[in-house]
Each structure stands twice: as C-alpha cells, then as structure tokens.
Amino acid sequence: MNAAAQFVSVSQRFGDFTAVDDIDLSIPAGKLTTLLGPSGCGKTTSLRMLAGYTRPTAGRILIDGVDATTTPPEKRGLGMVFQSYALFPHMTVAENVGYGLKLRGTSKDERRTRVMESLELVGLAHLASRKPRALSGGQQQRVALARAIAIRPKLLLLDEPLSNLDARLRVQMRTEIRRIQHETGLTVVLVTHDQDEALEMSDEMVLMREGRIMQQGAPADVFGAPADRFVADFLGYENFVRTASGLVTVRPEHLVVETGSSERQHALALPGTVTDVAYRGVDLLITIAAHDESGPITLLSDMRADGAPRVAVGDAVTAGAARAHIVELSE
Structure with missing residues (x-):
C-alpha cells in the first residue's frame, strides 16, 4: 500500500x-x-x-x-x-x-x-x-x-x-x-x-x-x-479477569448473567453477587462483585432486557462468557 x-x-x-x-x-x-x-x-x-x-x-x-x-x-x-x-x-x-x-x-x-x-x-x-x-x-x-x-x-x-x-x-x-x-x-x-x-x-x-x-x-x-x-480498557472492554493462564478481558455485552444451574458450558464462569441493576429500556446493566485469581473484582454485564434474568441487589449469580468472546491480553 x-x-x-x-x-x-x-x-x-x-x-x-x-x-x-x-x-x-x-x-x-x-x-x-x-x-x-x-x-x-x-x-x-x-x-x-x-x-x-x-x-x-x-x-x-x-x-x-x-x-x-x-x-x-x-x-x-x-x-x-x-x-x-x-x-x-x-x-x-x-x-x-x-x-x-x-x-x-x-x-x-x-x-x-x-x-x-x-x-x-x-x-x-x-x-x-x-x-x-x-x-x-x-x-x-x-x-x-x-x-x-x-x-x-x-x-x-x-x-x-x-x-x-x-x-x-x-x-x-x-x-x-x-x-x-x-x-x-x-x-x-x-x-x-x-x-x-x-x-x-x-x-x-x-x-x-x-x-x-x-x-x-x-x-x-x-x-x-x-x-x-x-487498549482494551480504552475501547470499552471493562471486564478484566486474572486466570491461571494470564489476563483476559470480556466486553459487557458478551458477559452472560445466570441464576441457578445452567445447561450452557461457559469457557469462563465466575460466581458472584449482584451489587447494582440499571434498567435502560432496551438493555439491562448488571454489576457483579466476584473474585478471580488475584482477588476481588467488579464485573459489568450489558444484556438485552427481554432476555436478561430477573435479578436484584444481593442475588447470587454466575457470570459467564463463551470462548469466542474471551480476549487474551499481553502483560
């Protein structure tokens, strides 16, 4: 070129x-x-x-x-x-x-x-x-x-x-x-x-x-x-998780929140507690307190409101992501 x-x-x-x-x-x-x-x-x-x-x-x-x-x-x-x-x-x-x-x-x-x-x-x-x-x-x-x-x-x-x-x-x-x-x-x-x-x-x-x-x-x-x-943070990825193999990131719209047991097998699945729920009409922003390999972390999920679970502050949930949506980051 x-x-x-x-x-x-x-x-x-x-x-x-x-x-x-x-x-x-x-x-x-x-x-x-x-x-x-x-x-x-x-x-x-x-x-x-x-x-x-x-x-x-x-x-x-x-x-x-x-x-x-x-x-x-x-x-x-x-x-x-x-x-x-x-x-x-x-x-x-x-x-x-x-x-x-x-x-x-x-x-x-x-x-x-x-x-x-x-x-x-x-x-x-x-x-x-x-x-x-x-x-x-x-x-x-x-x-x-x-x-x-x-x-x-x-x-x-x-x-x-x-x-x-x-x-x-x-x-x-x-x-x-x-x-x-x-x-x-x-x-x-x-x-x-x-x-x-x-x-x-x-x-x-x-x-x-x-x-x-x-x-x-x-x-x-x-x-x-x-x-x-x-770069990931500047482009709005927001969720950063330390795993046994290194640092990964997931965009909020790719982080799925579920209650109870799930039939879906997520490549990344972290238990946590809901700390905030913000309804925005089309979508629902759910903030979750969880832990990764390094300690406490905060996760943000942006789900379609019509497909999101009914959750409230204090509920126990699992935040998961498919392998295709997990980005490995260099240190």
Whole structure:
C-alpha cells in the first residue's frame, strides 16, 4: 500500500517532557487514518508536526516519499481543519473557502469554480454569500472543510473537528466526512479522543499513549484483538479477569448473567453477587462483585432486557462468557 506520509523515528520534546517518543508511522494514501487516544497522548502534536507547525526534535517526516521535515506549512500542500474552524468573520462563505486559493495565486475564474465545487460537495453552495455568524455550528464546520478541500491538498488534516458540535450533529458529520473522503479519494488524518468516532470513520486506526503507538490497524482488527489492557480498557472492554493462564478481558455485552444451574458450558464462569441493576429500556446493566485469581473484582454485564434474568441487589449469580468472546491480553 502506498504511503501518503511517513514518520521515521520521530520524537518531540518540550524541555523535560516527551510528547512524542520515537514513533514510526505510515499513513496509507487514499484512506482515512485516525490518531486516537486520551488527552496528552501525543496525537495533536503528531498532527502539528505533519502539518509543519512544529518541527520534530528527532527523526524525519516524509510526504509522498519526499523529506518534508523542514518544509514550512504553506509549502506542504496540506489542508487543515481546526477544532475552532478559524473562519474569517468579515468574509462571506465563498471568500472564506477561496482564501487559500487566493494566497496561492489561483486565477479568479478558477477560484470561483473550485469554491463552488467545494461548497457543493459539503452541501452549502446556496449559502455562498452568507457571513459565518449567520451559520450554525455544523454549517461553519462544513465551510472549514470546504476551505481545506478547495486547495486540493495532498492530505487533509482534521484536529478534533467535531468536538464543538452537539451529539446529533457529530453523528451526522461523521457520515458526511466519510462520504466526502470516499467521493474525493483524499488521504485524511483525523485526531480524536472519541473511540466511537474512530471506529466508525477509520480505515486505519492508530491508538496512542504517552507519546507512543500502542496498536495500529483496521478498526475491526484492533477492536477484536486489543494488544494489552490499556487498549482494551480504552475501547470499552471493562471486564478484566486474572486466570491461571494470564489476563483476559470480556466486553459487557458478551458477559452472560445466570441464576441457578445452567445447561450452557461457559469457557469462563465466575460466581458472584449482584451489587447494582440499571434498567435502560432496551438493555439491562448488571454489576457483579466476584473474585478471580488475584482477588476481588467488579464485573459489568450489558444484556438485552427481554432476555436478561430477573435479578436484584444481593442475588447470587454466575457470570459467564463463551470462548469466542474471551480476549487474551499481553502483560
């Protein structure tokens, strides 16, 4: 697979603090790659180094196979959408979208054509003459996206672009960004702390912690086989059990709660006591106090309400999981 960009032994240090720690990363061309992780993990610093706003302390950054480590941002041919959108309030939507083209000396006719093409792509051609203040948050986000696309960038970089939107708009814009990426074939790098966003949007997912890459791959591969406890915990596995052979994890929706004797043979079966029951309409969240090889643990089961047993706080139960749903973790 061709790489649109590469990090080669890249580090970034600010005094005694190491923000990015000797990473090697290949970003596939024509795909949407997410840099995912908690605050302070190095994902935004990595994006800023790729954009050229921050120079690596060590290592090289290649764009289309060419060393761009010292190339200034305006000469990298990249488009970027910030968390704040950074639209010019005194300009119309069309003027905002055409700003980067004007800086590049694009002719007025060519600029007009590409501005309208970009606005049509994000569904805002009818608002070309409006000012940003007359737009909703979601519309402003689309304008920022159109401005970045208009310059026909080698890579489109998105820094937490959906974090300022409400939940409904975030879900809608995930779909829109995926549609635009598919229609244009752009290489997109998206920074996010939201695992649902990364799982839904990514072709390639890069999970970071404390400046290092913990796991990289297709979302289904990473989600189905987390490399260690940190990755599993970040992706919502929640149940961690120490067995005689090592540490395993089970997602709440795969942990079955039963009362009395069961005819089902579970690869993992732990007796315990119900400590909380939360009814959520479609599903039932059952919290259980149990013990594993290391001592007391807390388990969480998320079962369909119409198939869950009737249990109450204090009931003795068994929490079980099929072998197919048990993930072994490296220590």
